[in-house]
């Protein structure tokens with residue numbers, strides 16, 4: 001397998017080149033701009049024969065993606081932050097119309113105040129839009145996730161969003177293994193849409209008004225499709241692992257065996273957490289990490305199975321839900337375990353907003369506090385803010 | 391150009407039985423347009439009256455492929471469809487010849503969708519955009535748009551005891567589109583079927599973004615009897631409020647010149663939305679509307695070298 005030194009953005013653009021979608025409609029925004037730029041140069045240099053639509057906004061980017069996908073094309077785009085927020089309305093349309101668009105999303109904070117650095121507010125803001133959401137720990141995963149997402153989206157007929165962390169991964173150079181173009185093509189296969197607007201002999205109306213008598217059934221089907229998508233994800237993960245020897249799952253368990261407490265984290269922070277855990281383990285502390293990779297659909301059954309045995313689970317959230325009761329990963333993970341008769345205590349740490357650094361010692365602090373709770377059974381504060389001046 | 395007889399023999403691509411109001415001109419515009427298409431068309435449409443009354447699940451009046459996505463993105467949606475079409479043709483996965491029409495009301499076109507329209511035109515997609523302009527947001531209960539004429543009563547520019555209806559003149563969207571240097575832009579009206587269908591065929595025969603703005607009277611929002619839709623359309627043209635003209639590669643051409651220019655009040659007095667303007671104290675507003683109509687008409691005559 002060829003080795004390449006690529007940044008997160010370059011790896012996404014490279015995966016897009018190898019997928020060679022029919023249509024890409026996109027608009028630049030830091031830190032995702034490069035994905036769009038690099039892909040445009042692939043188009044300009046004839047390395048892909050994609051129709052690239054350089055739209056005038058992200059709203060139009062996703063709208064054009066919806067139109068193209070409804071016309072039966074394989075479609076991709078990329079954005080971040082305000083761009084994803086501007087797409088918000090259209091994200092629901094893509095999902096509701098069951099169009100398997102793949103979006104390369106670079107996690108970045110949301111205004112105000114304006115800030116271009118990483119947090120997960122943008123992606124979490126669209127968590128209920130009906131898109132599959134996959135997080136990446138490093139550049140290798142970013143690349144692998146994009147390729148798998150195309151197949152997951154098309155086989156489940158649900159759009160998928162692959163995220164990488166702004167600057168931390170998007171602009172970080174890493175040595176990764178890339179697949180051959182032919183391997184990518186044979187893995188994703190030919191796309192055969194269920195319906196197409198271009199099918200003149202069988203004209204269809206897409207997106208009609210759906211009132212009290214049918215809307216709920218259609219939404220129910222969409223929800224069911226998201227549940228079913230778990231099977232597609234499993235299948236695609238397995239096939240990818242079997243073919244290319246890199247294994248993926250809904251989450252990764254890192255040193256959870258024999259651990260007393262578990263930390264839950266998404267994205268690049270999982271990498272930092274692994275280092276912290278290695279060092280704590282050397283000190284003889286029984287701590288482990290659960291790195292959540294697939295946030296939508298939320299793998300609550302599997303999460304229950306794995307997390308139930310811990311005394312304390314500390315969830316790291318790189319965004320806040322402004323509910324005053326913690327971040328989105330925390331509330332969902334905690335709720336997933338609610339029905340168990342014996343369940344871990346949960347605590348939440350909001351960290352890294354607007355790109356604030358999270359260090360090995362921050363994570364050690366979280367782990368040590370969790371160990372303390374495990375001993376004393378006392379939680380001083382349910383939700384804490386890590387690395388902020390207060 | 392097809393004769394009425396020829397058109398009547400063609401298969402109707404917009405079915406009856408939809409839920410438009412009796413006398414709604416939007417459905418007449420769609421029907422005439424689809425009759426004028428010789429190549430199969432794929433359509434996109436904005437949220438608004440036309441979409442809502444013609445496609446209520448599990449029914450649809452559209453016998454051509456149609457997509458409704460949102461209120462402001464008909465042009466962006468069609469640009470995606472047209473790009474997919476070119477991509478699939480290039481890759482030899484699709485072989486038929488198609489044309490593309492994006493529909494929008496005045497709200498979806500003059501206001502919230504103006505950016506998407508401007509972007510799609512600038513990118514040069516091969517599509518026809520048709521605005522059925524009924525001069526307000528009818529679907530949500532007759533709110534003002536930037537196409538609502540001066541003085542008109544709407545639910546967000548009500549004729550009150552202090553403020554007599556809308557305070558601004560309407561936006562000249564046709565000329566805004568012309569300023570994009572499109573190969574073809576025109577104004578049309580449902581009462582002149584020959585002019586409208588000719589313009590549709592012409593626009594579809596031209597490569598690149600083309601635009602037709604069709605003034606489309608609304609029974610409810612304008613306040614008149616359903617039987618008067620065509621009469622009111624004719625008066626809009628004969629008062630020179632809505633001139634029928636086209637602009638081909640920058641060259642203006644007047645398609646119809648009234649023998650006698652009828653005063654604007656004759657058109658206004660038939661519509662409840664202008665009723666309050668006929669009070670003595672509001673006469674100056676009617677004069678203002680007349681002056682604005684005259685000014686624009688004279689300007690157009692010059693552009694058309696009439």
Ligand SMILES: Cc1ncc(C[n+]2csc(CCOP(=O)(O)OP(=O)(O)O)c2C)c(N)n1
Pocket residue numbers: 436437438439440461462494495496497498499524525526527528529530535
């Ligand atoms: C983003 C957004 N804002 C507001 C609305 C509510 N809305 C739906 S249709 C409409 C007005 C449509 O007006 P127009 O385009 O003139 O079409 P008409 O109903 O008059 O035919 C509005 C305000 C919406 N659907 N989406």
Ligand code: SF4
Pocket residue numbers: 409410411413414415416439440443524528529607608609610611
């Ligand atoms: S309210 Fe007006 S535009 Fe809407 S269906 Fe009725 S007549 Fe047509």
Ligand SMILES: [Mg+2]
Pocket residue numbers: 495496497522523524525526527528
């Ligand atoms: Mg309107």
